[in-house]
Amino acid sequence: MCKEYHDLNPHQRILMGPGPSNVDSRVLKAMATPLIGHLDPDFLEIMNETMELLRYVFGTENEMTIAMSGTGSSGMETCLVNLLEPGDKAVVGINGLFGQRMADIIGRCGAELIPVEAEWGKIIEPEDIEEALKNNPGVKLVCIVHAETSTGVRQPLKEIADIAHRFDALLVADTVTSLGGIPVELDKNGVDATYSGTQKCLSCPPGLSPVSFNEKAVKVLENRKSKVQSWYLDLTMIRNYWGKERFYHHTAPISMIYALREALRLVYEEGLEARYKRHLLNGGAFTTGIEAMGLELLVEEEYRLPELIAIKIPEGVEDSFVRSTLLNEFNIEIGGGLGELAGKLWRVGLMGVSSTKKNVYLCLTALESILSRTDFKVERGAAVAAAEEYYKNNS
Amino acid sequence: MCKEYHDLNPHQRILMGPGPSNVDSRVLKAMATPLIGHLDPDFLEIMNETMELLRYVFGTENEMTIAMSGTGSSGMETCLVNLLEPGDKAVVGINGLFGQRMADIIGRCGAELIPVEAEWGKIIEPEDIEEALKNNPGVKLVCIVHAETSTGVRQPLKEIADIAHRFDALLVADTVTSLGGIPVELDKNGVDATYSGTQKCLSCPPGLSPVSFNEKAVKVLENRKSKVQSWYLDLTMIRNYWGKERFYHHTAPISMIYALREALRLVYEEGLEARYKRHLLNGGAFTTGIEAMGLELLVEEEYRLPELIAIKIPEGVEDSFVRSTLLNEFNIEIGGGLGELAGKLWRVGLMGVSSTKKNVYLCLTALESILSRTDFKVERGAAVAAAEEYYKNNS
Numbered sequence: 001m002c003k004e005y006h007d008l009n010p011h012q013r014i015l016m017g018p019g020p021s022n023v024d025s026r027v028l029k030a031m032a033t034p035l036i037g038h039l040d041p042d043f044l045e046i047m048n049e050t051m052e053l054l055r056y057v058f059g060t061e062n063e064m065t066i067a068m069s070g071t072g073s074s075g076m077e078t079c080l081v082n083l084l085e086p087g088d089k090a091v092v093g094i095n096g097l098f099g100q101r102m103a104d105i106i107g108r109c110g111a112e113l114i115p116v117e118a119e120w121g122k123i124i125e126p127e128d129i130e131e132a133l134k135n136n137p138g139v140k141l142v143c144i145v146h147a148e149t150s151t152g153v154r155q156p157l158k159e160i161a162d163i164a165h166r167f168d169a170l171l172v173a174d175t176v177t178s179l180g181g182i183p184v185e186l187d188k189n190g191v192d193a194t195y196s197g198t199q200k201c202l203s204c205p206p207g208l209s210p211v212s213f214n215e216k217a218v219k220v221l222e223n224r225k226s227k228v229q230s231w232y233l234d235l236t237m238i239r240n241y242w243g244k245e246r247f248y249h250h251t252a253p254i255s256m257i258y259a260l261r262e263a264l265r266l267v268y269e270e271g272l273e274a275r276y277k278r279h280l281l282n283g284g285a286f287t288t289g290i291e292a293m294g295l296e297l298l299v300e301e302e303y304r305l306p307e308l309i310a311i312k313i314p315e316g317v318e319d320s321f322v323r324s325t326l327l328n329e330f331n332i333e334i335g336g337g338l339g340e341l342a343g344k345l346w347r348v349g350l351m352g353v354s355s356t357k358k359n360v361y362l363c364l365t366a367l368e369s370i371l372s373r374t375d376f377k378v379e380r381g382a383a384v385a386a387a388e389e390y391y392k393n394n395s
Numbered sequence: 396m397c398k399e400y401h402d403l404n405p406h407q408r409i410l411m412g413p414g415p416s417n418v419d420s421r422v423l424k425a426m427a428t429p430l431i432g433h434l435d436p437d438f439l440e441i442m443n444e445t446m447e448l449l450r451y452v453f454g455t456e457n458e459m460t461i462a463m464s465g466t467g468s469s470g471m472e473t474c475l476v477n478l479l480e481p482g483d484k485a486v487v488g489i490n491g492l493f494g495q496r497m498a499d500i501i502g503r504c505g506a507e508l509i510p511v512e513a514e515w516g517k518i519i520e521p522e523d524i525e526e527a528l529k530n531n532p533g534v535k536l537v538c539i540v541h542a543e544t545s546t547g548v549r550q551p552l553k554e555i556a557d558i559a560h561r562f563d564a565l566l567v568a569d570t571v572t573s574l575g576g577i578p579v580e581l582d583k584n585g586v587d588a589t590y591s592g593t594q595k596c597l598s599c600p601p602g603l604s605p606v607s608f609n610e611k612a613v614k615v616l617e618n619r620k621s622k623v624q625s626w627y628l629d630l631t632m633i634r635n636y637w638g639k640e641r642f643y644h645h646t647a648p649i650s651m652i653y654a655l656r657e658a659l660r661l662v663y664e665e666g667l668e669a670r671y672k673r674h675l676l677n678g679g680a681f682t683t684g685i686e687a688m689g690l691e692l693l694v695e696e697e698y699r700l701p702e703l704i705a706i707k708i709p710e711g712v713e714d715s716f717v718r719s720t721l722l723n724e725f726n727i728e729i730g731g732g733l734g735e736l737a738g739k740l741w742r743v744g745l746m747g748v749s750s751t752k753k754n755v756y757l758c759l760t761a762l763e764s765i766l767s768r769t770d771f772k773v774e775r776g777a778a779v780a781a782a783e784e785y786y787k788n789n790s
Contacts (some may be wrong), residue, residue: 005444005660008425008653010437019646020430030403031650032427035415035600037728042405049400069602070465073645074627105626199646205430207464207602207648229624231500232469248733250468251414251594253602255426256651258403265400333432338643 013327014354016363017335018149018308019177020199020206021351023263027204030262031255038252046261047242047252053264054210057202057272058175058194059185065212066242067260068195068233069253072176075195075209077105078233079172083141083193083217085226086110090141091132091169093117093124093160097150097338098174102143109229114139120341121151121298121310126159133167140220142169147178149200150338152310152347154182154303161190170217176200179210180267181279181307181351186212193217198256201279201307203352204263207256211235263352279306281394282355285387286348289364292386293371293378298345307355310337311346314376319343322370330366360387408722409749411758412730413544413703414572415594415601416746418658422599425657426650433647441656442637442647448659449605452597452667453570453589454580460607461637462655463590463628464648467571470590470604472500473628474567478536478588478612480621481505485536486527486564488512488519488555492545492733493569497538504624509534515736516546516693516705521554528562535615537564542573544595545733547705547742549577549698556585565612571595574605575662576674576702576746581607588612593651596674596702598747599658602651606630658747674701676789677750680782681743684759687781688766688773693740702750705732706741711770714738717762725761755782 015022036043054065068075080102084090088111092103095118106113114136116128124144133139142164146155161171170192175184181201186194193213199206213221213235221235228234232250240247267275283306287297290311298310313319319336323346326332337345348363350356364383371378410417431438449460463470475497479485483506487498490513501508509531511523519539528534537559541550556566565587570579576596581589588608594601608616608630616630623629627645635642662670678701682692685706693705708714714731718741721727732740743758745751759778766773 003447005448005656005663008428008441008657010428010431010435010441012429013431013435015430015432017432020432020649023430028427028429032423033403033405034407034423035410035418035594036405036408037410037412037415038601040405040408040722040728046403046405052398053400070469070627071645071648074465077625077627101626108622108624108626197646199430205648205650206433206646207651227503229503230472231496231503232465232472232628250466251592251601253466253600253648253651254415255600255654256602256648259650261400262403268400327435333435 011331014332014359014362016349016354016359017333018347018349019197019351021203021349021354023203023205024266024353026266027259027262031205031259033258035254038254039246039248043254044246046257050257050261050264051242053261053268054212057180057264057267058212059183060187060212062186062212062214064218064239066238067257068209068211069250070209071206072195072197072209073101074233075211076102076174077230078209078211078235079193079195080105080109081228081230081233082221082235083170083172084109084111085224087112089114089136089139090143091116091129091136091139093129093144095122095124095151095153096120096145096148098145098148100339102174121153123153123155123303126163129160130163133163133169139167139169141172143172145174146184147175147182147305147308149177149308150341152299152305152308154305157189157191165190170220177305177308180275182276182305198260198263201351202263202267204260205256207253208260279350279355282350282357282360283307283309284394285390286350286360286364288390289360289383289387293364293368293383307349307351309348311348313344313346316375317371325370326366332363332366357391406726409727409754409757411744411749411754412728413742413744414592414746416598416744416749418598418600419661419748421661422654422657426600426654428653430649433649434641434643438649439641441652445652445656445659446637448656448663449607452575452659452662453607454578455582455607457581457607457609459613459634461633462652463604463606464645465604466601467590467592467604468496469628470592470606471497471569472625473604473606473630474588474590475500475504476623476625476628477616477630478565478567479504479506480619482507484509484531484534485538486511486524486531486534488524488539490517490519490546490548491515491540491543493540493543495734497569516548518548518550518698521558524555525558528558528564534562534564536567538567540569541579542570542577542700542703544572544703545736547694547700547703549700552584552586560585565615572700572703575670577671577700593655593658596746597658597662599654600651602648603655674745674750676786677745677752677755678702678704679789680785681745681755681759683785684755684778684782688759688763688778702744702746704743706743708739708741709771712766717765720765721761727758727761752786
């Protein structure tokens with residue numbers, strides 16, 4: 001080979017897709033801290049602090065609150081392979097891609113899948129979960145997506161948790177896109193096990209999946225009859241590395257833990273209440289602007305996530321033209337639709353560091369400019385004016 | 396909570412354990428590059444270059460040469476869950492912890508395990524593999540550890556590959572601790588599938604596992620009758636993200652890929668030949684010094700890894716006293732023994748950036764200083780003098 005490989009120099013993007021979000025320079029700096037060993041006493045202290053801070057954002061006292069060494073989907077698989085054994089029954093709410101993914105993994109666990117479906121863009125109705133539990137005695141898990149990244153739907157958790165518990169099932173919630181953006185409150189909501197991601201509202205690079213199990217879930221783990229099918233994600237062993245025993249399991253991704261600790265420290269400094277308020281405010285201003293532009297939103301207001309907004313692509317407007325122009329002309333990344341909504345949806349993220357007034361104005365302005373080059377009729381300036389009004393009334 | 400969380404400021408360690416090794420500041424800097432999306436055209440180019448550079452260090456033309464989004468053990472699981480189906484037979488060479496780990500995972504795949512054992516510290520004899528294949532018709536995989544991290548044994552691959560192929564089995568090799576330190580040469584050696592780690596001789600932070608499958612292995616993957624039991628590690632899907640299709644599977648750990656590309660670029664700039672020579676030279680000088688100090692090595696010279704040296708702990712010397720003094724007084728991390736060798740072994744790594752003359756001298760000097768405080772008799776200055784002589788004769 002005699003090819004030359006240049007210095008890394010990607011474009012400086014404004015990340016307003018469904019994740020990763022932009023990352024604070026303090027997190028980048030922390031990530032670049034020189035390495036120490038995964039059994040170094042200094043590192044064990046860093047792990048302890050990371051667990052404490054994770055408990056804070058999750059709103060939980062769960063001792064088993066750790067970061068799995070993979071991205072969000074590895075956390076999904078962690079919850080399912082550790083809690084399910086062949087033949088177990090699991091109810092899954094499917095109203096988007098990530099519910100589908102849970103269903104796929106449940107099948108790979110040899111468990112019996114009981115799907116409860118809803119239209120993409122709607123919530124899963126608690127009574128449908130109840131119905132499924134009535135019709136299928138002995139269900140072990142009810143699995144639900146708190147913030148469906150493929151549609152921008154916010155699923156209320158408490159009522160479904162109560163139903164699950166009445167039927168002696170555990171509630172597993174996907175909090176990948178909610179953690180750090182809207183209240184997750186595991187203990188108050190009655191969530192028994194959860195997994196999340198780092199690259200959404202925590203504004204940390206992707207590479208880890210925070211996972212939390214309460215005592216009931218830990219008991220299920222301890223009472224397993226069969227080995228967990230994944231060695232890499234086996235919590236019966238991994239808990240002894242994050243726990244007091246500090247048994248070596250695999251080499252932790254040191255630099256990613258550095259980054260996560262710093263990202264969590266930033267959340268802690270801002271405070272959860274202020275952070276949720278910021279996400280709500282910028283999300284509200286943005287959706288107000290989008291509607292003022294004459295665009296339609298997928299999700300009704302009550303269940304709309306402030307950190308991930310799904311916009312219907314208007315008739316006659318070409319998805320790829322708009323997104324590639326946003327990227328090439330403005331360095332703004334937004335997401336397209338997934339699965340059955342591919343080509344029909346734009347997904348705009350206002351997550352963590354990316355959730356700012358500056359980004360709201362810029363994205364509205366850029367979208368307006370690009371749409372004005374299509375057949376879609378757009379009144380220039382209306383979007384930003386509406387957002388401005390929203391900020392005035394809600395700040 | 397009102398606890399204060401301080402700036403990250405761990406000790407500056409000299410990493411001479413079994414990994415992670417120290418990381419070049421260029422890699423840390425690259426890792427701290429601002430994030431871009433996992434489907435950004437800039438990122439796709441970075442992925443392509445990473446694949447090219449991985450092929451270079453692996454010594455392969457294999458198209459499917461990618462980095463899995465987990466640490467080395469996730470790569471081990473990737474190879475096994477993708478190539479095995481329930482009921483398949485796999486022969487595994489077990490002469491250390493990582494052979495044991497493969498055996499454990501093979502069991503979790505529902506495959507039939509055929510162990511071929513050797514004493515820890517010895518190689519697996521090719522004739523024992525042949526015997527196992529003769530006695531067990533229809534074996535699908537032969538699994539072997541190229542560089543056994545728990546013992547420092549270098550396992551020759553070619554002869555075992557030839558035997559496996561004569562019996563129509565694929566050879567899977569663990570190259571976690573060999574890649575970038577000693578020749579791996581997948582294509583020349585006849586390795587059909589392999590996994591590695593980044594935090595050993597590539598001197599990149601832990602968090603990714605380079606994996607390579609040749610066409611025969613890809614065919615086995617394509618002809619599976621059952622779904623891969625792990626969704627997160629399912630190469631039938633992941634290959635479409637790293638391949639031309641660029642289908643979204645999971646969010647890649649962007650920053651880790653930045654780091655890996657830069658670490659590989661450093662390997663490429665040094666050149667593989669020069670890099671292997673450096674590892675041999677420093678490993679040779681260190682072992683010469685260790686023997687001059689009167690310490691014994693676990694592995695006989697022919698099969699000794701230059702990048703990971705296993706030293707028997709002399710009678711009456713306390714493992715934890717020596718290792719903690721090395722860490723606290725000199726900021727040097729070395730490893731202890733694993734599994735049945737716990738308390739009986741020190742493992743010293745001279746990997747990647749950590750493989751330097753400076754580290755050889757420092758570690759010998761520090762060890763000598765600490766051992767002189769125990770009952771072990773050590774002639775002051777002999778170790779460094781012997782190492783110096785070795786450098787003179789071999790540079």
